[in-house]
Amino acid sequence: MNIQILKSKIHRVKITQAELHYVGSITIDEDLMDAANLIENEKVHIVNINNGERLETYVIKGRRGTGEICLNGPAARKAQVGDIIIIISYAGMDFEEAKTFKPTVIFPDEQNRVI
Template sequence: MQISMLQSKIHRVTTTHSELHYEGACAIDQDLLDAAGIREYQAIEIFNVNNGARFSTYAICAERGSGIISVNDAAARRAVHGDILIIAVYASYDQEELMSYAPKLIYVDARNRIVRGATAIPAQDYDLPGFYWEPEKSAESA
């Protein structure tokens, strides 16, 4: 049985360009593609932190070291300059491959320069302000 798992992600990149009338889906700095193990023309998922949009497209190479994240063509309607994005790639793994499975997680700074890599997502901090919320009480239950 094959299971679809996160292969890699580039976490919180900043959109540098949004080109509605350019052929090609999402141009990504070659350094970021290499670090995440993403190939040119590979299917990618993009999650826009600013507006909640989630969409599928494919990766194309941007100049190495440029920091470019250019969302192009129809996808440009989902992200604009300055938006924070998460770029994810999934792959299918069999049970044997899952024994040694670890995703590639790439973290960047505000200029889309790699600051670190990881193979596991840190535990969520449940003590953050606003993490817990109480449902609003109706007038009858108050």
């Protein structure tokens, strides 16, 4: 049996930009992506702490070292610049493997930098 479990989480980062007229996705600073074990085009869930919104999208690589977190396309309507979000990805794996798997969870600082 395969199950979905937490793979990666960026806990509490601040939205720095929202671009409504864009194809869609979330742009994430490449330093944060590396630290959280996320790759470009990976599916993620976004949870907005400020308004309770939840959405699914995919990752676009942002400029390294900028702290950039930008919701693009229709997702831009789900948050405002300054909102705090959690970015989550999941992985499917065998039930027994999942029992010992350790997810990557990071807690960036207030400027969205890796601590």
